[in-house]
Amino acid sequence: MSKTHVTTTINGDVTEFLCEPADTLLSVLRNELQLTGTKEGCGSGDCGACSVTVNGRLVCSCLVLGVEAQGAEIGTIEGIESAEKLHTIQEKFLEHAALQCGICTPGLIVSTKALLDENPDPTEEEARYYLAGNLCRCTGYDKIIRAVLDSAKVMRGAA
Numbered sequence: 001m002s003k004t005h006v007t008t009t010i011n012g013d014v015t016e017f018l019c020e021p022a023d024t025l026l027s028v029l030r031n032e033l034q035l036t037g038t039k040e041g042c043g044s045g046d047c048g049a050c051s052v053t054v055n056g057r058l059v060c061s062c063l064v065l066g067v068e069a070q071g072a073e074i075g076t077i078e079g080i081e082s083a084e085k086l087h088t089i090q091e092k093f094l095e096h097a098a099l100q101c102g103i104c105t106p107g108l109i110v111s112t113k114a115l116l117d118e119n120p121d122p123t124e125e126e127a128r129y130y131l132a133g134n135l136c137r138c139t140g141y142d143k144i145i146r147a148v149l150d151s152a153k154v155m156r157g158a159a
Contacts, residue, residue, distance in 0.1 A: 008069040010035070011079025019066035026050045028066035029076060037077035037106045041135070048134030051107035051114075052076050058114040060133075077106035080113060089113055089151045096147035100138035108134045112148050120156050124149060 003018040010033070017032045029035040029052070038061055041049030045060040052061045053075035054068075080087045089112050092098070099105040108131065115122060115130045122130065127148045128141070136144060 004067050006067055006070045008072050008074055010074045011076060017066070021065070021067055023066040024062050025052070025054075025064040025066050025069055025074070026061035028069070029061060029074075032066075035076050035078050039103050039106055041103055041107075046135070047104070047107075048111060048131075049104050049107045051110045051134065053110065053114055056114075056117070058111055075110065075113075077110055080109055087113070088154050089116070089147075092147040092151040092154070093144075096143050096150065098139055098143040098147040104134060104136040104138075108136065108144060112151060115148070116152050116155060121152060122149070127152075 003020055005016065005018055007014065007016045009015065015033065017028060019028050019032060026038060026040055029038050030040070038052055039049040040062060041047035043062050045063040048060065050061040051058055053059070054064060054072050056073070080090060089109050093105065093109060111131055111134050115127065119126060124145060127145050131144070131148070
């Protein structure tokens with residue numbers, strides 16, 4: 001098989017890479033582009049550890065082919081922070097101790113950002129429903145949901 005040339009935008013930067021037709025976006029991000037923040041948990045779309053956005057839509061990168069990134073806007077955990085400063089969501093995950101081993105954390109943060117971009121004032125039930133595709137085996141979900149709701153409050157400018 002011959003490799004396919006793909007031009008895409010990742011975290012605001014135009015990026016080009018070569019990949020096999022069967023390579024997943026997750027594999028391309030981690031192995032070709034050295035964007036190792038996106039984690040592989042299950043490889044079957046069940047855990048959410050590899051969550052990224054494609055054209056603003058939250059997806060499991062293990063279920064997307066690298067060639068499908070052609071012309072797309074990809075958002076990864078590496079694009080969440082700005083100017084070497086943690087994003088509010090990242091700060092709140094730290095503040096609420098909503099992380100431990102770190103496998104699920106990047107996917108949860110990307111998913112939280114997608115949620116808050118879509119719904120800046122989610123209820124606890126809405127946050128739990130939206131993040132239901134992200135599994136965490138270490139922290140328990142209460143700390144994660146508290147971090148999400150606190151992030152939403154701060155990002156809205158609420159007191």
